[in-house]
Amino acid sequence: MSLTMIRFGSLINSLRTVARPTLIPIKHISYSTIKYNNKLINQVYPINKEEITEKDVDDWLLALKRLRDGHSPDNETEVYIKELTETEDHLKQEFIPNEQQILEQEKFLTTQVPIETIPVVDQLVNLIMRDGKKSKARRIVSRALYIVYLRLRKDPVVVLKDTLEQLSPLLATKTEKTGTAKNRIVPYPLSEKQRYRYAFLWMLDSASKKKSSDYSVRLAEEIINSYEGKSSGYEKRAQMHKTATAQRAYVRL
Amino acid sequence: MLKIWSRGISTSRVMSAPKHVGGKSKVKQGFKGNSSAKEKVKKSGMTHLKFKDAVRELKFEKFASKVELPILKSESTNGDVVKYSKTVKSKLEQLGSFKKYQHHEAFEEPISLVSNNLINLKTEFFKNFGKDSNKFILKGEHRVGKSTLLTQIQALSKTQFPQVLYLHFSDVGKIRDGSNDYIFNKRLGLYQQPMFTKRFINDFRIANKEVLKTIKLSKDIKFTANKVHYDYKAGENTLYEFLRNCKDFNLKEATSSFQFFIEELKATSVPKLITIDNFNAVTTKPITEYKTTDFEPTHVTEFEMGKFIYNLIDNTLVLPNSGILLSESSDYGKSRNLDIGLGADYNAYELNALDSITIETLLKGKINVFQVENFNKAETSKLLEFYNKCGVLQLRDYVYNQRLPTQVEQGIDLSQLIELNYVKSGGNPGLLFRHVALNY
Structure with a gap:
């Protein structure tokens, strides 16, 4: 109007x-x-x-x-x-549904549409992405997972998830100021996404030291190594757990 | 005055002073050397190659699951997923028929599907094999399987004609892209490319070893190689011996060995399959990257190999009992020269951008166009079933949004996945593989 x-x-x-x-x-x-x-x-x-x-x-x-x-x-x-x-x-255009259509709508009211991508893969894509170039990041991850499949002949998504479960830390520590001379180091549990983030960052760090000039090849090598338990990320994980265990007195339950 | 000064300088006090010990060392004059630079750290990893080369070179096919497959024969029916016989496979590998990024690494052996394209082309091509008019060009969209179809015809020709000779150019663009050395042969009036010719002859000789051993020379020839003098007689020595021992193809000076080779091909009546892949690489840009000594541009027909191909197409050179199969590549873009040469209309405004030699050659050759089509649903479903059998296709449960309260459990089945992938790829085999294995 x-x-x-x-x-x-x-x-x-x-x-x-x-x-x-x-x-x-x-x-x-x-x-x-x-x-x-x-x-x-x-x-x-x-x-x-x-x-x-x-x-x-x-x-x-x-x-x-x-x-x-x-x-x-x-x-x-x-x-x-x-x-x-x-x-x-x-x-004026007005849509008046008939009975059959109303029934159909009710039928699909509780049905969810599956999401297009896999959340774990999405997280890795977003960590690799630079300057908003998501399709480029997705191509790197897709190619890396293809090499993982070719080498291990297993579903690469399952391999990736297993690797993350093995590699990711359970706890992290944060430093709290007490107001006195000594600061307090407090262990705290990580959510699944936070755990995976640590593992991904370690994997990407190790991947950058590989010799191929192609990101996807370097990443694939690191995923395979991590899956086989050879990554340097395991030492970092152990160190984190060690620190957290040492400061277990400050755990808040 | 001068004397006084000179005395002052030459005073021996400095000389008699004790030698300097410790303190700052003498600074060297000149530029800094590389000694301060950090040593290169040797990086670990399975390869230095990029993705497309890495998947090909790392021999991943040895990790593939074993699936029993029939061998490609002329009796193979539509929808069959087949492999190549051992003898044919080794020949095709030598000729470079299995190309990069065709995803052969995903399977134990190179596989292909017997499509309607193959059945139609097979009947048309072998029906008139040996006639001058038997020239076909494969055209079709990107990743539709033109090179694979070419390979399948190569494999089938062995079953049709056991004595077939393969003359295969896996990438004809290498004649013009400036990647080879070249010298001018005054007698022929053509440029020769020794390294390209040597590689072509080497592949040809190894792939056709058995057949070449049965072909006797039609003319006498004398040549020297590795300080050994060879005197081959017509009717006694074979073409294989000549190709094996003659090193003149790689000579860094003008030679007529390749012309002798062409004469021998003309003389023999064994069936010859001439296959030229990426043919539009030449027709799109017939002016090569090479220059004359006056820095003038050169046309592809000024080269011995280019002239050989053009002569084959326009029937100036006729090899008895042969068939010519060309294939275009979408990597080199659309070629108007090719389209007009195959009979398309043109307008006056584009004449400057066209190459008359190429167009006339193609028009003289009267090449038949074979349009390669995408797979239909039945063919796609057969291929996907095979992918599922050998583990390339992954059946994963659907992932739902966890934050939404309602959730319905739905199992996934193969038929749904087949329909989904058929819709996504439109039956294009290249896209199909990409959706199945290279898309996360």
Whole structure:
């Protein structure tokens, strides 16, 4: 409603700026809705009207302002503008579902659509991604997993998940200030996503030391090594667990 | 005055001073050497290669599960997943028919599917084998299997004609891309590429060893190689002996060995299958990367090998009992020269961008176009069933959004996966493999 009203307002404004003693050209009032309200037009602003006065324009603008502010139409001008902005009945599109369609909707109301990608793989893709180039990161991961499949002949996603379970730490430590001389190192459990993040970062760090110039080949080698228990990440994991165990007195249960 | 100064300088006080011990050492004049640079750390890893080369070179096929497959024969029916016989496979490997990124590493041996394309081409191509008009070009979209179809025809030709000679150019673009050395042969008026010719002859000789041993020379020839003089007589010595002992193909000076080889091919009546892959590499850019001594550009027909191929196509050179199969590659882009040479219309505005020699050659050759189509649903389903059998296709449970409360358990079955992959790939075998094994 408001859009048409604004358009009409701007039209009136443009009319005000130019003195027009002659008739308004038809093209300026070429709104399709006018056709269907011929009677009202004739009442309020007949086509054969000689000229539009300053008073007419002021009335229009006042009426527009009032309607915009939420007033209900009081006079003829306001009623006309209100009707002008309302959609004709025959143009209204309304979908009324039949019984079968309603039943079908109810049937699928509780059904979930499976997600397109695998969350673990997505996490790795997002860690590899630089400058928002996600498809490039996805290609690197896909190629790496393909090499993993070729070497181990197992589902690479299962291999990746197993590797993460083996490699990822269970606990991490954080330093808390006590306000006195000695700070406190507090162990805390990690969520699954946090655990995987540690493992991924260790794997990516080790992968960067491999000799192939192709990221996917380096990553594949590291995944295979980690799966076989040869990664340097296991030492880091053990060190983290050792620190956490040493500070077990501060564990909050 | 000068004397006083000179006396002052030559005073022996400095000389008589004791030798400097300790303190700062004398700074060497000149540039800094590389001694301060860090030593290179040797990096570990299974390969230095990039992905496409790595999967090919690391021999992953030895880890593949063993699946019994029939051998490709002319009786093979539509939808059969087949392998190549041992003898044919070794020949095709030598010729370079199994190309990079065709994913042969995923299986124990190179496999292929007998599609409608193969059945149609087989009947059309072998029907007129040996006639001048028997020239086909394989056209089709990216990764539709044009090179694989070429390989399948090579394999089938062995069953049709056991004495077939393979003349195969795995990538004809190498003639023009500036990757080889070249010398001018004044007598022939053509440039020769010794390294390219040597490799082609070497592959040809090894792949066709048994057949070449049965072909006697039609002319006498004398040559010297490794300080040994050879005098081969017509009707006594074989073509294999000539190709094995003659080192002139690789000579860094003008030679007519390849012309002799062509003459011998013309003289023999054994069936010859001439296959040229990536043919549009030449037609797209017929002007080569090589220059003359005046730094003028050269056309591909100014080269011995290029001229040989063009002559074969326009019937200037007719090898008896042969068939020519060309294949385009989508790596080199669309070639208007090729399209117009095959009968397409052209407009006057593009004349400057076209190559008249290539177009005339192609028009003279009257090449038949064979459009390679994507697999239909039945063929796709057969291939996917095979992928499932050998473990390439992974059946995973659906993953649902864990945060949403409702969840419906749904098992996954092969038929659903087949339909999904068929819709995704549209039956394109290259895309199909990509969706199955290279898309996470």
